[in-house]
Amino acid sequence: MAYRILMRHDGVAGWEGDRDDFFASLHKARADLQSELETRLRNILIHAGESSPYYKRLWREVGLSPATENFPESLQRYPFLTKDLIRSNAAEMVSDKYDLKALDPDFTSGTTSARTTFYRNRACTVSRVGRQWGVLQHCGYAPGMRRGLIWGVSSDLPQPGAAKHLRRLFREYAASQEVLGCKVVSDNDMLEFHRRLVRFRPAVLYGYPSALVQFGAFVQDRGLEPISVATVLTTAERLTPKQRDLLRAAFSAETFNLYCTREYGCIGFECARHNGLHIDTGSVYVEIIRDGRRVSDGETGEITITDLLNYGMPLIRSRTGDIGSLSKTPCECGLPLPLLKSLDGRVFDNIYRPDGSVVAGVLLSYLFLDIPAIRATQYVQKNIQELRVFLEVTDDFTDAMEAEATRQLRERMGNDLRISIHRVDAIPRNPLSGKYQEVISEIARSERMLPVAG
Numbered sequence: 001m002a003y004r005i006l007m008r009h010d011g012v013a014g015w016e017g018d019r020d021d022f023f024a025s026l027h028k029a030r031a032d033l034q035s036e037l038e039t040r041l042r043n044i045l046i047h048a049g050e051s052s053p054y055y056k057r058l059w060r061e062v063g064l065s066p067a068t069e070n071f072p073e074s075l076q077r078y079p080f081l082t083k084d085l086i087r088s089n090a091a092e093m094v095s096d097k098y099d100l101k102a103l104d105p106d107f108t109s110g111t112t113s114a115r116t117t118f119y120r121n122r123a124c125t126v127s128r129v130g131r132q133w134g135v136l137q138h139c140g141y142a143p144g145m146r147r148g149l150i151w152g153v154s155s156d157l158p159q160p161g162a163a164k165h166l167r168r169l170f171r172e173y174a175a176s177q178e179v180l181g182c183k184v185v186s187d188n189d190m191l192e193f194h195r196r197l198v199r200f201r202p203a204v205l206y207g208y209p210s211a212l213v214q215f216g217a218f219v220q221d222r223g224l225e226p227i228s229v230a231t232v233l234t235t236a237e238r239l240t241p242k243q244r245d246l247l248r249a250a251f252s253a254e255t256f257n258l259y260c261t262r263e264y265g266c267i268g269f270e271c272a273r274h275n276g277l278h279i280d281t282g283s284v285y286v287e288i289i290r291d292g293r294r295v296s297d298g299e300t301g302e303i304t305i306t307d308l309l310n311y312g313m314p315l316i317r318s319r320t321g322d323i324g325s326l327s328k329t330p331c332e333c334g335l336p337l338p339l340l341k342s343l344d345g346r347v348f349d350n351i352y353r354p355d356g357s358v359v360a361g362v363l364l365s366y367l368f369l370d371i372p373a374i375r376a377t378q379y380v381q382k383n384i385q386e387l388r389v390f391l392e393v394t395d396d397f398t399d400a401m402e403a404e405a406t407r408q409l410r411e412r413m414g415n416d417l418r419i420s421i422h423r424v425d426a427i428p429r430n431p432l433s434g435k436y437q438e439v440i441s442e443i444a445r446s447e448r449m450l451p452v453a454g
């Protein structure tokens with residue numbers, strides 16, 4: 001109840017209709033879903049060609065005219081979008097049917113490349129919230145259920161003591177969330193989180209696989225009181241079978257992995273067969289691309305997304321930097337939604353402190369979000385004593401900003417690690433995926449096994 005009221009305050013009232021729309025899609029015939037998808041695809045392409053100055057210009061130059069073409073076949077002729085292109089053309093990509101000020105701004109976190117600001121129209125935001133709740137509910141998590149949250153986006157976490165965060169704190173309280181910050185790496189933090197969770201009795205645990213696995217292993221190793229939940233939800237990273245087993249043992253629950261991004265909401269979700277990720281075709285159109293061409297089902301390539309909901313700033317054929325393949329065969333569960341068979345691109349190395357304790361690499365992706373002059377970051381750890389941080393910066397970058405970056409690093413990494421900062425013009429990309437590898441650990445495996453102090 002409180003949750004619904006707050007959602008209304010946030011201006012996303014009406015999301016229940018979109019959730020129900022998602023549920024309805026699970027019971028449709030495959031052919032009907034396919035024809036709906038084609039209609040949505042055609043509509044967003046026509047809209048983009050008519051009202052987004054960026055696409056209008058670009059497509060005219062190469063002789064493309066969405067109104068007269070057949071989708072999805074013709075989509076192959078349309079140029080790709082990258083985060084670099086979004087960054088440099090954002091304003092021009094916004095549809096002239098919307099006022100930029102009326103759109104909801106958001107940013108990508110930098111898990112796969114530098115941070116990018118983008119916009120969506122309100123109806124899209126509402127749909128995303130609704131469809132995401134549909135996915136969560138399908139995986140056993142309904143609004144209002146208590147959840148333990150192991151997360152890394154610092155801006156999504158409450159900052160105790162700061163008045164401006166009170167509203168967010170209240171909202172999280174109302175939504176029955178229990179939030180643990182990024183510091184799952186310290187034993188004391190995990191003990192404290194365990195203590196709170198035991199009292200709180202969450203129905204759901206939600207977070208990054210690596211962080212949840214670390215916490216689960218800690219609970220087991222220490223012989224702490226087991227925490228049983230109804231379901232474990234993981235996102236933002238690949239989930240290995242071994243991690244799934246550990247999570248089942250630690251929390252007596254089945255784990256559902258999700259493929260969610262800030263731009264596109266929940267792209268995919270697991271069914272009870274855990275065969276891969278079913279794609280929400282009411283929200284996105286997925287293509288797998290290799291060497292610039294769409295590959296057949298079963299073949300691996302870069303996951304490329306056309307957003308079917310964002311009419312404020314159409315995102316057509318956007319390359320995600322994630323690697324995957326589409327299943328050749330339908331899932332035995334009977335859901336009509338196509339299946340993303342593998343998701344291989346989202347793996348992060350960890351960083352180690354000199355005392356052997358671990359900082360999950362994915363969490364570092366969320367540092368420096370408040371320093372816009374830092375366009376991208378790469379962490380390279382050659383040995384356990386030292387961390388090299390490469391910052392791709394703009395001309396506006398100052399020494400004061402570097403000091404602030406160092407402060408944030410120290411806060412996360414402690415004072416014992418030697419940290420050196422290097423300003424660079426461009427961080428080299430992985431030649432295969434084209435994405436930045438944000439965290440590179442060159443520490444020998446034996447060194448990683450150092451006993452954890454304390």
Ligand SMILES: [Zn+2]
Pocket residue numbers: 271272273274275278331332333334335
């Ligand atoms: Zn299935």
